[in-house]
Amino acid sequence: xxxxxxxxxxxxxxxxxxxxxxxxxxxxxxxxxxxxxxxxxxxxxxxxxxxxxxxxxxxxxxxxxxxxxxxxxxxxxxxxxxxxxxxxxxxxxxxxxxxxxxxxxxxxxxx
Amino acid sequence: xxxxxxxxxxxxxxxxxxxxxxxxxxxxxxxxxxxxxxxxxxxxxxxxxxxxxxxxxxxxxxxxxxxxxxxxxxxxxxxxxxxxxxxxxxxxxxxxxxxxxxxxxxxxxxxxx
Numbered sequence: 117x118x119x120x121x122x123x124x125x126x127x128x129x130x131x132x133x134x135x136x137x138x139x140x141x142x143x144x145x146x147x148x149x150x151x152x153x154x155x156x157x158x159x160x161x162x163x164x165x166x167x168x169x170x171x172x173x174x175x176x177x178x179x180x181x182x183x184x185x186x187x188x189x190x191x192x193x194x195x196x197x198x199x200x201x202x203x204x205x206x207x208x209x210x211x212x213x214x215x216x217x218x219x220x221x222x223x224x225x226x227x
Numbered sequence: 228x229x230x231x232x233x234x235x236x237x238x239x240x241x242x243x244x245x246x247x248x249x250x251x252x253x254x255x256x257x258x259x260x261x262x263x264x265x266x267x268x269x270x271x272x273x274x275x276x277x278x279x280x281x282x283x284x285x286x287x288x289x290x291x292x293x294x295x296x297x298x299x300x301x302x303x304x305x306x307x308x309x310x311x312x313x314x315x316x317x318x319x320x321x322x323x324x325x326x327x328x329x330x331x332x333x334x335x336x337x338x339x340x
Contacts, residue, residue, distance in 0.1 A: 147327060158319065159270065161328035203269065207327070213258065215329060217270045 118142040120218035122204055127224045128194055136189045136221045138204035146207040148180050148187045149215065154200045162189065162202075191223075199225045229254055229322050233332030240310055240339050247306045248335045250320035255300035260321040260329070261293070270319065276303045310339045 120140045128134040138148065147166035151159040163171050165180035165187060177190040191198055201222050205215040230253040240246050250259065261273040274282040274295055282295040296304045307314050317334045324330055 149327070149329070151329075158331040158333050159329075161324070161330070164327040166327070205270075213323065214272060214275065215260075215270075216272070219269045 118206055118208065118216040120204055120206060120216065122202075122218040122221050124219065125222045125224070127226060130194055130196060130225055130227050132194050133190065133192045134194060134223065136191075136202050136204075136223070138187050138189070138218055140185050140187075140204070140206050140218075142185075142206050142208065142216070144208040145182070146209060146213075148178075149205045149207065150176075150178055150189045151203045151205060151217075152200050153203065153220070159203065194225045196225050196227070199223060229256070229324060229330040231320060231322060231330055231332040233320055233335060235335055236333060237336040238338070240337065242311050242339055244310055245306055245308045246310065246335075246337060247304050248318055248320070250303045250305070250332055252301045252322055256322045257300070258323060259297065259303045260323075261295065261303075261305045262319045262321060262331075264317040264319060264334070265315075266317070273305070273318075307337065310337075312339045315339045 122138045149164045150162040153159045163178035170179045175192045180187040201220040203220045204218045208214045232251045259276045262270040264270045272285050273288045274284045276282045276295050276297040278297045278300050294306045315338050317336050319334045320332045321329045
């Protein structure tokens with residue numbers, strides 16, 4: 117089976133940096149993804165890591181260590197609009213095939 | 228990117244009835260995925276739908292309860308059958324993009340009374 121652990125809630129100040137960690141246990145691993153979901157909205161894709169290392173996309177970066185079964189999402193220069201839930205997800209097939217999601221981290225950005 | 232139209236966006240249904248959710252994609256895709264998200268919870272994969280073959284269901288989900296159709300490469304339906312209050316949830320369809328990303332429809336918020 118698959119299981120993912122991530123913090124349930126994080127609070128950070130506008131303009132700051134926040135890191136959301138994700139550890140996973142999986143049989144069959146292709147990659148780790150991150151999704152953002154605002155209340156009432158659909159999940160939207162942020163990043164995907166298949167190999168070890170850091171991927172940077174604007175203010176967001178994602179890291180993966182396959183040997184440690186660990187990854188994180190780093191959000192810089194936090195803005196109020198970043199308040200949302202963030203899900204890590206493991207692919208057990210190539211790409212986004214058969215995603216298993218973590219329980220999500222609710223990020224609150226405060227002034 | 229893929230644009231997914233999902234409907235209805237929400238519905239309130241009587242227990243014992245069925246609801247069919249439709250998902251239309253603006254491009255041809257091999258696989259479509261159906262997820263369930265209970266309020267404030269994570270997403271759980273229900274099944275994977277390939278055009279021209281039976282859907283593949285995840286553990287805990289069965290075809291009699293969640294029949295799926297996939298008549299062509301741009302369309303799929305999920306039916307929630309013989310509903311009970313426990314089926315109250317958000318149902319989302321999803322497709323895979325070209326860069327390992329998943330695109331989601333806006334979801335169907337189902338309340339069973």
